[in-house]
Amino acid sequence: xxxxxxxxxxxxxxxxxxxxxxxxxxxxxxxxxxxxxxxxxxxxxxxxxxxxxxxxxxxxxxxxxxxxxxxxxxxxxxxxxxxxxxxxxxxxxxxxxxxxxxxxxxxxxxxxxxxxxxxxxxxxxxxxxxxxxxxxxxxxxxxxxxxxxxxxxxxxxxxxxxxxxxxxxxxxxxxxxxxxxxxxxxxxxxxxxxxxxxxxxxxxxxxxxxxxxxxxxxxxxxxxxxxxxxxxxxxxxxxxxxxxxxxxxxxxxxxxxxxxxxxxxxxxxxxxxxxxxxxxxxxxxxxxxxxxxxxxxxxxxxxxxxxxxxxxxxxxxxxxxxxxxxxxxxxxxxxxxxxxxxxxxxxxxxxxxxxxxxxxxxxxxxxxxxxxxxxxxxxxxxxxxxxxxxxxxxxxxxxxxxxxxxxxxxxxxxxxxxxxxxxxxxxxxxxxxxxxxxxxxxxxxxxxxxxxxxxxxxxxxxxxxxxxxxxxxxxxxxxxxxxxxxxxxxxxx
Numbered sequence: 001x002x003x004x005x006x007x008x009x010x011x012x013x014x015x016x017x018x019x020x021x022x023x024x025x026x027x028x029x030x031x032x033x034x035x036x037x038x039x040x041x042x043x044x045x046x047x048x049x050x051x052x053x054x055x056x057x058x059x060x061x062x063x064x065x066x067x068x069x070x071x072x073x074x075x076x077x078x079x080x081x082x083x084x085x086x087x088x089x090x091x092x093x094x095x096x097x098x099x100x101x102x103x104x105x106x107x108x109x110x111x112x113x114x115x116x117x118x119x120x121x122x123x124x125x126x127x128x129x130x131x132x133x134x135x136x137x138x139x140x141x142x143x144x145x146x147x148x149x150x151x152x153x154x155x156x157x158x159x160x161x162x163x164x165x166x167x168x169x170x171x172x173x174x175x176x177x178x179x180x181x182x183x184x185x186x187x188x189x190x191x192x193x194x195x196x197x198x199x200x201x202x203x204x205x206x207x208x209x210x211x212x213x214x215x216x217x218x219x220x221x222x223x224x225x226x227x228x229x230x231x232x233x234x235x236x237x238x239x240x241x242x243x244x245x246x247x248x249x250x251x252x253x254x255x256x257x258x259x260x261x262x263x264x265x266x267x268x269x270x271x272x273x274x275x276x277x278x279x280x281x282x283x284x285x286x287x288x289x290x291x292x293x294x295x296x297x298x299x300x301x302x303x304x305x306x307x308x309x310x311x312x313x314x315x316x317x318x319x320x321x322x323x324x325x326x327x328x329x330x331x332x333x334x335x336x337x338x339x340x341x342x343x344x345x346x347x348x349x350x351x352x353x354x355x356x357x358x359x360x361x362x363x364x365x366x367x368x369x370x371x372x373x374x375x376x377x378x379x380x381x382x383x384x385x386x387x388x389x390x391x392x393x394x395x396x397x398x399x400x401x402x403x404x405x406x407x408x409x410x411x412x413x414x415x416x417x418x419x420x421x422x423x424x425x426x427x428x429x430x431x432x433x434x435x436x437x438x439x440x441x442x443x444x445x446x447x448x449x450x451x452x453x454x455x456x457x458x459x460x461x462x463x464x465x466x467x468x469x470x471x472x473x474x475x476x477x478x479x480x481x482x483x484x485x486x487x488x489x490x491x492x493x
Contacts, residue, residue: 004061006104008131012061019107024057027120030112035120037064037103042138042467043075043346043493044398046259048103048124056120063102066126068095071136072467075347075488076184080470091462092136094128101126101134109252114221115264123252136463141456142251142400145407148455150297152414156407157302159244159291159387160254164395165236165278166193166211167271175491187491190271196235196284204231211270212238218264224253234284244291244387247407251399258395274395275489276350279482285353287360288393291378292406293386294329304329305379305386315368318420321377321386330366330388331420332413332451333375333406337364339449340405341392341435342442346468348475349489350394351438356428361391363432365424372427374435392435396493401464408455439472 006012027035035056038048049064072081072095081095082088089095105122113119126134133140149155167190174186193211194204205212212229215238219226225243232239242253262272277285294303304326310319318327333340345351353360359371367373371391379386393402412418424432436442443465446452453461471488478484 005063005102005127005131006061009104009127009133010131011104016107017061020057020060023060023107023110026110027053027056030120031118032112032120033118034116035059035122036113037105037122037124039066039070039103039124039126039137040139040255040398040400041070041073042398042401042464043073044255044258044396045493046255053120060105060107060122063104063127064124065100066103067098068101069098071095071101071126071134074467074470074474075492076471076474078183078470080467091459094132094134100129102129103127111222113260114218115260115267123256135457136460138398138400139251141460142248142404145404145455146247148411149294149407152411153297154294154303155297155300156247156403157244157293157295157387158247158250158403160242160250161239161289161291162242162254162257162274162395163232163237163239163286163288164272164274165234165283165286166208166215166238166265167191167236167273168193168211169266169269169271182487184487185491187486188271192236193270194231194236196237196282197233198231199233200231205229208238211265211268214264214268214270215240215261218260219257222256222260224257232284232286234286235280235282236278237284237286247292247403251403254399273490273493275485275493276345276347276394276396277352277485279485279490285358285360286395287353287391288395288397288402290390290393290402290406291387292390292403293388294325294410302384302386304388305384306381308381316422316425318366318377318423321368321380322388322420325414326386326388327420328413328416328418329410330375330377330413331418332410332416333388333390334364334366334413334420335418336405336409336412336449336451337374337392338433338436338442338445339452340409340446342439342446342464342468343401343405343452344390344393344397345442346398346401346439347394347396347489347493348439348472349485350396351436351442353394354435354437361435362428363424363434365427365432366420367424367427370424370427373424374427377423396489404456405452408451411455412451439468439475443468443472
Protein backbone atom coordinates (compact mmCIF):
# COMPACT_ATOMS: atom_id res chain seq x y z
CA UNK A 1 0.00 0.00 0.00
CA UNK A 2 1.44 3.36 -1.09
CA UNK A 3 2.39 5.73 1.72
CA UNK A 4 -0.15 8.50 2.12
CA UNK A 5 -1.01 11.43 4.32
CA UNK A 6 -3.95 9.45 5.70
CA UNK A 7 -1.45 6.75 6.77
CA UNK A 8 0.69 9.39 8.47
CA UNK A 9 -2.43 10.42 10.41
CA UNK A 10 -2.89 6.81 11.51
CA UNK A 11 -6.29 6.31 9.89
CA UNK A 12 -5.40 4.53 6.64
CA UNK A 13 -5.25 0.75 6.61
CA UNK A 14 -6.19 -2.02 4.21
CA UNK A 15 -9.90 -1.56 4.96
CA UNK A 16 -9.78 2.17 4.27
CA UNK A 17 -7.79 1.59 1.07
CA UNK A 18 -10.51 -0.78 -0.07
CA UNK A 19 -13.13 1.87 0.78
CA UNK A 20 -11.19 4.44 -1.27
CA UNK A 21 -11.23 2.14 -4.29
CA UNK A 22 -14.92 1.32 -3.86
CA UNK A 23 -15.80 5.00 -3.60
CA UNK A 24 -13.69 5.84 -6.65
CA UNK A 25 -15.41 3.06 -8.62
CA UNK A 26 -18.82 4.37 -7.53
CA UNK A 27 -17.89 7.88 -8.67
CA UNK A 28 -16.93 6.53 -12.08
CA UNK A 29 -19.96 4.26 -12.42
CA UNK A 30 -22.35 7.07 -11.43
CA UNK A 31 -20.97 9.47 -14.00
CA UNK A 32 -20.03 11.96 -11.32
CA UNK A 33 -17.95 14.86 -12.60
CA UNK A 34 -17.30 16.87 -9.42
CA UNK A 35 -16.76 15.85 -5.79
CA UNK A 36 -17.15 18.29 -2.91
CA UNK A 37 -14.78 17.74 0.03
CA UNK A 38 -16.70 19.53 2.78
CA UNK A 39 -15.96 20.52 6.37
CA UNK A 40 -18.31 22.03 8.99
CA UNK A 41 -16.99 25.27 10.47
CA UNK A 42 -17.49 26.67 13.97
CA UNK A 43 -20.79 28.25 12.93
CA UNK A 44 -22.28 25.10 11.40
CA UNK A 45 -21.65 26.26 7.82
CA UNK A 46 -20.15 23.79 5.34
CA UNK A 47 -17.01 24.86 3.50
CA UNK A 48 -14.44 23.04 1.40
CA UNK A 49 -13.14 22.47 -2.09
CA UNK A 50 -14.62 20.90 -5.19
CA UNK A 51 -12.40 18.51 -7.15
CA UNK A 52 -12.86 16.96 -10.56
CA UNK A 53 -13.75 13.30 -10.32
CA UNK A 54 -10.37 12.06 -11.53
CA UNK A 55 -8.64 13.81 -8.61
CA UNK A 56 -10.96 12.47 -5.90
CA UNK A 57 -9.26 9.12 -5.17
CA UNK A 58 -5.87 10.73 -4.60
CA UNK A 59 -7.47 13.36 -2.34
CA UNK A 60 -9.05 10.62 -0.25
CA UNK A 61 -5.54 9.36 0.52
CA UNK A 62 -3.47 12.56 0.49
CA UNK A 63 -6.00 15.10 1.74
CA UNK A 64 -7.20 18.42 0.40
CA UNK A 65 -5.45 21.63 1.43
CA UNK A 66 -7.45 24.23 3.34
CA UNK A 67 -6.23 27.59 4.60
CA UNK A 68 -6.15 27.43 8.40
CA UNK A 69 -7.80 30.85 8.81
CA UNK A 70 -11.13 29.19 7.91
CA UNK A 71 -11.10 27.89 11.49
CA UNK A 72 -10.54 31.40 12.83
CA UNK A 73 -13.46 33.16 11.12
CA UNK A 74 -16.34 34.88 12.88
CA UNK A 75 -19.85 34.97 11.43
CA UNK A 76 -18.94 37.81 9.05
CA UNK A 77 -16.02 35.74 7.65
CA UNK A 78 -13.43 38.03 9.19
CA UNK A 79 -10.41 36.38 10.81
CA UNK A 80 -10.58 36.94 14.58
CA UNK A 81 -6.86 36.32 15.16
CA UNK A 82 -3.93 38.38 13.84
CA UNK A 83 -2.16 35.52 12.08
CA UNK A 84 0.52 37.69 10.46
CA UNK A 85 1.60 39.48 13.63
CA UNK A 86 4.17 38.10 16.11
CA UNK A 87 2.30 36.27 18.88
CA UNK A 88 -1.04 36.73 17.11
CA UNK A 89 -1.80 33.01 17.35
CA UNK A 90 0.60 32.11 20.15
CA UNK A 91 -2.11 30.05 21.81
CA UNK A 92 -2.85 28.19 18.56
CA UNK A 93 0.34 26.54 17.29
CA UNK A 94 -0.06 25.37 13.71
CA UNK A 95 -2.20 28.33 12.66
CA UNK A 96 0.61 30.83 12.03
CA UNK A 97 0.71 32.84 8.79
CA UNK A 98 -2.50 31.37 7.34
CA UNK A 99 -0.73 28.04 6.89
CA UNK A 100 -2.38 24.99 5.37
CA UNK A 101 -4.43 22.31 7.04
CA UNK A 102 -5.41 19.14 5.22
CA UNK A 103 -8.93 17.73 4.99
CA UNK A 104 -9.40 13.97 5.03
CA UNK A 105 -12.86 12.53 4.33
CA UNK A 106 -14.97 10.03 6.18
CA UNK A 107 -15.57 7.67 3.26
CA UNK A 108 -18.82 6.37 4.75
CA UNK A 109 -20.28 9.86 4.29
CA UNK A 110 -20.19 9.74 0.48
CA UNK A 111 -23.40 10.85 -1.19
CA UNK A 112 -24.52 11.99 -4.59
CA UNK A 113 -26.21 15.36 -4.22
CA UNK A 114 -29.82 15.31 -5.44
CA UNK A 115 -29.93 18.99 -6.39
CA UNK A 116 -26.52 19.33 -8.09
CA UNK A 117 -26.15 17.19 -11.25
CA UNK A 118 -23.26 14.71 -11.33
CA UNK A 119 -21.88 15.94 -8.00
CA UNK A 120 -20.58 13.82 -5.14
CA UNK A 121 -20.12 14.90 -1.51
CA UNK A 122 -17.76 13.80 1.27
CA UNK A 123 -17.62 15.05 4.86
CA UNK A 124 -14.10 15.82 6.08
CA UNK A 125 -12.15 16.77 9.18
CA UNK A 126 -8.93 18.84 9.34
CA UNK A 127 -5.43 17.63 10.21
CA UNK A 128 -2.15 19.47 10.70
CA UNK A 129 0.50 18.81 8.07
CA UNK A 130 2.51 16.66 10.49
CA UNK A 131 -0.44 14.26 10.88
CA UNK A 132 -1.83 15.55 14.17
CA UNK A 133 -5.61 15.97 14.44
CA UNK A 134 -6.88 19.53 14.82
CA UNK A 135 -8.53 19.25 18.23
CA UNK A 136 -10.36 22.58 17.85
CA UNK A 137 -12.49 21.11 15.08
CA UNK A 138 -16.05 21.08 16.43
CA UNK A 139 -16.76 17.52 15.23
CA UNK A 140 -13.72 16.33 17.19
CA UNK A 141 -15.06 18.17 20.23
CA UNK A 142 -18.19 16.02 20.10
CA UNK A 143 -16.14 12.89 19.44
CA UNK A 144 -14.17 13.60 22.60
CA UNK A 145 -17.34 14.17 24.64
CA UNK A 146 -18.86 10.93 23.36
CA UNK A 147 -15.60 9.24 24.34
CA UNK A 148 -16.18 10.36 27.92
CA UNK A 149 -19.63 8.80 27.78
CA UNK A 150 -18.19 5.53 26.47
CA UNK A 151 -15.72 5.39 29.34
CA UNK A 152 -18.74 5.39 31.64
CA UNK A 153 -20.47 2.69 29.60
CA UNK A 154 -22.92 5.19 28.12
CA UNK A 155 -24.02 6.46 24.72
CA UNK A 156 -26.31 9.30 23.67
CA UNK A 157 -29.42 9.20 21.52
CA UNK A 158 -30.88 12.37 19.99
CA UNK A 159 -34.00 13.38 18.10
CA UNK A 160 -34.29 16.72 16.28
CA UNK A 161 -37.13 19.21 15.96
CA UNK A 162 -35.90 22.09 13.82
CA UNK A 163 -37.86 25.26 13.14
CA UNK A 164 -36.75 27.55 10.33
CA UNK A 165 -38.07 30.04 7.78
CA UNK A 166 -38.46 29.71 4.01
CA UNK A 167 -39.04 32.71 1.76
CA UNK A 168 -39.57 33.13 -1.96
CA UNK A 169 -36.80 35.17 -3.57
CA UNK A 170 -38.24 38.10 -5.48
CA UNK A 171 -35.06 39.91 -6.48
CA UNK A 172 -31.42 38.91 -6.15
CA UNK A 173 -30.14 42.00 -7.95
CA UNK A 174 -29.28 43.79 -4.71
CA UNK A 175 -27.22 40.82 -3.55
CA UNK A 176 -25.45 40.24 -6.86
CA UNK A 177 -25.02 43.79 -8.20
CA UNK A 178 -21.23 44.42 -8.26
CA UNK A 179 -21.84 48.12 -7.58
CA UNK A 180 -23.43 47.15 -4.25
CA UNK A 181 -20.88 44.53 -3.18
CA UNK A 182 -20.18 44.76 0.55
CA UNK A 183 -18.88 42.70 3.45
CA UNK A 184 -21.08 40.99 4.63
CA UNK A 185 -23.26 41.04 1.54
CA UNK A 186 -26.84 42.16 1.25
CA UNK A 187 -29.50 39.42 1.35
CA UNK A 188 -32.00 38.87 -1.48
CA UNK A 189 -35.39 40.55 -1.46
CA UNK A 190 -38.02 38.01 -0.44
CA UNK A 191 -41.71 37.35 0.05
CA UNK A 192 -43.39 34.81 2.33
CA UNK A 193 -44.54 31.29 1.46
CA UNK A 194 -47.45 31.45 3.92
CA UNK A 195 -48.91 34.31 6.00
CA UNK A 196 -48.62 32.60 9.39
CA UNK A 197 -50.67 32.86 12.60
CA UNK A 198 -52.66 29.73 11.74
CA UNK A 199 -50.70 26.91 13.37
CA UNK A 200 -50.69 23.54 11.54
CA UNK A 201 -53.46 24.61 9.21
CA UNK A 202 -53.74 22.43 6.15
CA UNK A 203 -54.45 25.39 3.89
CA UNK A 204 -51.18 27.10 4.79
CA UNK A 205 -49.30 23.83 4.31
CA UNK A 206 -50.85 23.51 0.86
CA UNK A 207 -49.78 27.07 0.09
CA UNK A 208 -46.20 26.14 1.06
CA UNK A 209 -46.31 22.74 -0.63
CA UNK A 210 -43.77 23.46 -3.40
CA UNK A 211 -40.82 24.47 -1.19
CA UNK A 212 -41.71 21.86 1.43
CA UNK A 213 -41.65 19.15 -1.25
CA UNK A 214 -38.12 20.30 -2.11
CA UNK A 215 -37.17 19.96 1.55
CA UNK A 216 -38.77 16.51 1.70
CA UNK A 217 -37.18 15.18 -1.48
CA UNK A 218 -33.76 16.59 -0.60
CA UNK A 219 -33.75 15.11 2.91
CA UNK A 220 -34.99 11.71 1.78
CA UNK A 221 -32.61 11.52 -1.20
CA UNK A 222 -29.73 12.13 1.23
CA UNK A 223 -30.93 9.31 3.49
CA UNK A 224 -31.91 11.57 6.38
CA UNK A 225 -34.54 10.11 8.79
CA UNK A 226 -37.19 12.77 8.19
CA UNK A 227 -40.49 12.09 9.98
CA UNK A 228 -42.64 15.16 9.33
CA UNK A 229 -42.84 18.67 7.90
CA UNK A 230 -45.12 21.18 9.59
CA UNK A 231 -46.36 24.72 9.21
CA UNK A 232 -45.39 26.69 12.30
CA UNK A 233 -47.15 29.69 13.84
CA UNK A 234 -44.93 32.41 12.45
CA UNK A 235 -45.21 33.88 8.95
CA UNK A 236 -43.19 31.74 6.50
CA UNK A 237 -42.06 29.53 9.41
CA UNK A 238 -41.88 25.73 9.11
CA UNK A 239 -40.56 22.79 11.13
CA UNK A 240 -38.83 19.52 10.28
CA UNK A 241 -38.83 16.58 12.71
CA UNK A 242 -36.36 13.70 12.53
CA UNK A 243 -36.31 10.21 14.00
CA UNK A 244 -33.92 9.71 16.93
CA UNK A 245 -30.47 8.30 16.16
CA UNK A 246 -27.13 8.07 17.91
CA UNK A 247 -25.73 11.50 18.74
CA UNK A 248 -22.97 11.70 16.12
CA UNK A 249 -25.31 10.64 13.34
CA UNK A 250 -27.88 13.20 14.50
CA UNK A 251 -25.28 15.98 14.54
CA UNK A 252 -23.98 15.04 11.09
CA UNK A 253 -27.56 14.88 9.81
CA UNK A 254 -28.28 18.37 11.12
CA UNK A 255 -25.22 19.81 9.38
CA UNK A 256 -26.14 18.11 6.12
CA UNK A 257 -29.84 19.00 6.32
CA UNK A 258 -29.32 22.66 7.11
CA UNK A 259 -26.81 23.29 4.35
CA UNK A 260 -28.46 21.01 1.78
CA UNK A 261 -31.94 22.49 1.94
CA UNK A 262 -30.54 26.01 1.66
CA UNK A 263 -28.79 25.06 -1.58
CA UNK A 264 -31.65 23.01 -3.03
CA UNK A 265 -34.23 25.70 -2.25
CA UNK A 266 -32.07 28.48 -3.67
CA UNK A 267 -31.86 26.71 -7.02
CA UNK A 268 -35.66 26.70 -7.08
CA UNK A 269 -35.94 30.39 -6.22
CA UNK A 270 -36.40 30.14 -2.44
CA UNK A 271 -34.32 31.38 0.48
CA UNK A 272 -34.14 29.29 3.68
CA UNK A 273 -32.74 30.79 6.86
CA UNK A 274 -31.91 29.05 10.11
CA UNK A 275 -31.37 32.29 12.03
CA UNK A 276 -33.63 32.49 15.05
CA UNK A 277 -35.40 35.79 14.33
CA UNK A 278 -35.41 36.97 10.70
CA UNK A 279 -35.22 40.79 10.43
CA UNK A 280 -38.87 41.47 9.65
CA UNK A 281 -41.76 42.78 11.74
CA UNK A 282 -44.24 40.26 13.05
CA UNK A 283 -42.00 37.19 12.83
CA UNK A 284 -41.91 34.36 15.35
CA UNK A 285 -38.65 33.02 16.76
CA UNK A 286 -37.38 29.63 15.62
CA UNK A 287 -36.09 27.11 18.12
CA UNK A 288 -34.18 23.85 17.83
CA UNK A 289 -35.61 21.43 20.37
CA UNK A 290 -33.14 18.68 21.20
CA UNK A 291 -34.60 15.40 22.47
CA UNK A 292 -31.96 13.40 24.29
CA UNK A 293 -31.50 10.28 26.37
CA UNK A 294 -28.62 8.12 27.50
CA UNK A 295 -28.51 4.46 26.55
CA UNK A 296 -26.27 1.60 27.55
CA UNK A 297 -23.23 1.57 25.27
CA UNK A 298 -23.43 -2.19 24.86
CA UNK A 299 -27.16 -2.82 25.30
CA UNK A 300 -28.77 0.23 23.70
CA UNK A 301 -31.41 0.23 26.44
CA UNK A 302 -32.83 3.57 27.59
CA UNK A 303 -31.15 4.45 30.89
CA UNK A 304 -33.61 7.28 31.60
CA UNK A 305 -36.54 4.85 31.70
CA UNK A 306 -38.05 3.86 35.04
CA UNK A 307 -40.36 0.89 35.43
CA UNK A 308 -42.35 2.33 38.34
CA UNK A 309 -42.33 5.65 40.23
CA UNK A 310 -39.79 6.12 42.99
CA UNK A 311 -41.17 5.35 46.42
CA UNK A 312 -43.15 8.22 47.97
CA UNK A 313 -42.66 10.36 44.85
CA UNK A 314 -45.27 12.67 43.32
CA UNK A 315 -45.66 13.73 39.67
CA UNK A 316 -43.67 16.86 40.54
CA UNK A 317 -40.60 14.77 41.40
CA UNK A 318 -38.14 13.78 38.69
CA UNK A 319 -37.96 10.30 40.20
CA UNK A 320 -41.62 9.79 39.42
CA UNK A 321 -40.68 9.41 35.73
CA UNK A 322 -36.91 9.36 35.35
CA UNK A 323 -34.43 6.81 36.60
CA UNK A 324 -31.77 7.92 39.07
CA UNK A 325 -29.38 8.38 36.15
CA UNK A 326 -31.99 10.40 34.28
CA UNK A 327 -32.66 12.61 37.29
CA UNK A 328 -28.95 13.26 37.82
CA UNK A 329 -28.50 14.09 34.14
CA UNK A 330 -31.51 16.44 34.30
CA UNK A 331 -30.07 18.13 37.38
CA UNK A 332 -26.73 18.58 35.60
CA UNK A 333 -28.44 20.29 32.66
CA UNK A 334 -30.15 22.66 35.08
CA UNK A 335 -26.99 23.33 37.10
CA UNK A 336 -25.02 24.27 33.97
CA UNK A 337 -27.84 25.85 31.96
CA UNK A 338 -26.36 29.33 31.98
CA UNK A 339 -22.88 28.02 31.18
CA UNK A 340 -24.06 25.98 28.20
CA UNK A 341 -26.24 28.74 26.73
CA UNK A 342 -23.56 30.12 24.40
CA UNK A 343 -23.23 26.73 22.71
CA UNK A 344 -27.00 26.26 22.38
CA UNK A 345 -27.74 29.85 21.31
CA UNK A 346 -24.48 31.17 19.83
CA UNK A 347 -25.68 34.32 18.01
CA UNK A 348 -26.66 37.80 19.11
CA UNK A 349 -29.92 37.24 17.27
CA UNK A 350 -30.97 34.13 19.17
CA UNK A 351 -31.37 35.74 22.59
CA UNK A 352 -34.44 37.67 21.43
CA UNK A 353 -36.29 34.36 21.67
CA UNK A 354 -36.15 34.07 25.46
CA UNK A 355 -39.32 35.89 26.42
CA UNK A 356 -42.38 34.92 28.47
CA UNK A 357 -45.40 33.06 27.14
CA UNK A 358 -43.78 32.43 23.75
CA UNK A 359 -43.29 28.66 23.87
CA UNK A 360 -39.65 29.44 24.56
CA UNK A 361 -37.80 29.24 27.87
CA UNK A 362 -36.94 32.21 30.03
CA UNK A 363 -35.77 30.57 33.26
CA UNK A 364 -33.71 27.58 34.40
CA UNK A 365 -36.58 25.17 35.09
CA UNK A 366 -37.85 21.77 34.11
CA UNK A 367 -41.40 20.64 33.65
CA UNK A 368 -43.37 17.52 32.88
CA UNK A 369 -44.56 17.88 29.27
CA UNK A 370 -44.36 21.66 29.81
CA UNK A 371 -43.43 23.63 26.68
CA UNK A 372 -42.76 26.80 28.65
CA UNK A 373 -39.95 25.21 30.66
CA UNK A 374 -36.35 25.02 29.51
CA UNK A 375 -36.30 21.25 29.96
CA UNK A 376 -39.37 19.18 29.13
CA UNK A 377 -39.48 15.62 30.48
CA UNK A 378 -41.43 13.37 28.12
CA UNK A 379 -42.56 9.80 28.67
CA UNK A 380 -43.43 7.77 31.72
CA UNK A 381 -42.74 4.61 33.61
CA UNK A 382 -42.23 1.70 31.27
CA UNK A 383 -41.96 3.98 28.23
CA UNK A 384 -38.80 3.17 26.26
CA UNK A 385 -39.03 6.61 24.60
CA UNK A 386 -38.62 8.49 27.91
CA UNK A 387 -36.37 11.48 27.27
CA UNK A 388 -35.49 15.08 28.07
CA UNK A 389 -36.23 17.82 25.56
CA UNK A 390 -33.97 20.87 25.82
CA UNK A 391 -35.77 23.90 24.40
CA UNK A 392 -32.91 26.39 24.78
CA UNK A 393 -31.34 25.86 21.35
CA UNK A 394 -31.61 28.00 18.24
CA UNK A 395 -31.45 26.39 14.77
CA UNK A 396 -28.23 28.28 13.96
CA UNK A 397 -26.29 26.38 16.64
CA UNK A 398 -23.35 24.19 15.68
CA UNK A 399 -24.77 20.74 16.47
CA UNK A 400 -21.45 19.25 17.60
CA UNK A 401 -21.01 21.94 20.24
CA UNK A 402 -24.69 21.91 21.24
CA UNK A 403 -24.58 18.16 21.88
CA UNK A 404 -21.19 18.29 23.61
CA UNK A 405 -22.46 20.92 26.04
CA UNK A 406 -25.33 18.59 27.01
CA UNK A 407 -22.94 15.72 27.62
CA UNK A 408 -20.58 17.74 29.82
CA UNK A 409 -23.46 19.21 31.84
CA UNK A 410 -25.26 15.88 32.19
CA UNK A 411 -22.12 13.97 33.14
CA UNK A 412 -21.42 16.59 35.80
CA UNK A 413 -24.81 15.88 37.30
CA UNK A 414 -24.21 12.12 37.23
CA UNK A 415 -20.72 12.31 38.71
CA UNK A 416 -21.87 14.62 41.49
CA UNK A 417 -25.11 12.65 42.00
CA UNK A 418 -27.21 15.80 41.86
CA UNK A 419 -30.91 15.82 42.72
CA UNK A 420 -33.36 17.71 40.55
CA UNK A 421 -35.73 20.28 42.10
CA UNK A 422 -39.50 19.81 41.71
CA UNK A 423 -41.03 20.36 38.30
CA UNK A 424 -42.37 23.83 37.63
CA UNK A 425 -46.00 24.70 37.11
CA UNK A 426 -45.11 28.34 36.48
CA UNK A 427 -42.37 28.47 33.82
CA UNK A 428 -42.54 32.24 33.52
CA UNK A 429 -42.67 32.99 37.25
CA UNK A 430 -40.36 35.54 38.81
CA UNK A 431 -38.47 33.36 41.30
CA UNK A 432 -36.29 31.07 39.16
CA UNK A 433 -32.80 31.84 37.89
CA UNK A 434 -32.96 33.39 34.43
CA UNK A 435 -31.22 32.25 31.30
CA UNK A 436 -28.72 34.74 29.85
CA UNK A 437 -30.40 37.54 27.96
CA UNK A 438 -27.49 38.38 25.65
CA UNK A 439 -24.54 36.73 23.96
CA UNK A 440 -22.13 38.66 26.18
CA UNK A 441 -23.83 37.42 29.33
CA UNK A 442 -23.82 33.86 27.98
CA UNK A 443 -20.10 33.98 27.15
CA UNK A 444 -19.32 35.27 30.63
CA UNK A 445 -21.33 32.42 32.16
CA UNK A 446 -19.53 29.91 29.94
CA UNK A 447 -16.10 31.10 31.05
CA UNK A 448 -16.93 30.57 34.74
CA UNK A 449 -18.72 27.22 34.38
CA UNK A 450 -16.41 24.40 35.46
CA UNK A 451 -18.27 21.68 33.56
CA UNK A 452 -17.88 23.67 30.34
CA UNK A 453 -14.26 24.75 30.88
CA UNK A 454 -13.14 21.29 31.96
CA UNK A 455 -15.26 19.41 29.43
CA UNK A 456 -14.37 21.48 26.38
CA UNK A 457 -10.91 22.32 27.71
CA UNK A 458 -9.47 25.81 28.36
CA UNK A 459 -7.93 26.02 24.88
CA UNK A 460 -11.25 25.49 23.13
CA UNK A 461 -13.11 27.85 25.49
CA UNK A 462 -10.57 30.60 24.80
CA UNK A 463 -10.76 29.96 21.05
CA UNK A 464 -14.57 29.94 20.95
CA UNK A 465 -14.79 33.01 23.18
CA UNK A 466 -12.32 34.98 21.04
CA UNK A 467 -14.30 34.38 17.86
CA UNK A 468 -17.70 35.09 19.44
CA UNK A 469 -16.34 38.25 21.07
CA UNK A 470 -15.42 39.51 17.59
CA UNK A 471 -19.04 39.01 16.52
CA UNK A 472 -20.26 40.73 19.67
CA UNK A 473 -17.92 43.68 19.17
CA UNK A 474 -19.28 44.29 15.66
CA UNK A 475 -22.82 44.09 17.00
CA UNK A 476 -22.05 46.67 19.67
CA UNK A 477 -20.49 48.98 17.08
CA UNK A 478 -23.28 48.60 14.51
CA UNK A 479 -25.43 51.71 14.25
CA UNK A 480 -28.13 49.92 12.27
CA UNK A 481 -28.92 46.74 14.25
CA UNK A 482 -31.51 45.48 11.73
CA UNK A 483 -28.97 45.80 8.94
CA UNK A 484 -26.51 43.78 11.05
CA UNK A 485 -29.05 40.96 11.36
CA UNK A 486 -29.82 41.07 7.62
CA UNK A 487 -26.19 40.89 6.52
CA UNK A 488 -24.63 38.83 9.29
CA UNK A 489 -27.26 36.15 9.70
CA UNK A 490 -30.19 36.31 7.26
CA UNK A 491 -28.12 36.09 4.10
CA UNK A 492 -25.62 33.53 5.45
CA UNK A 493 -27.11 31.20 8.10
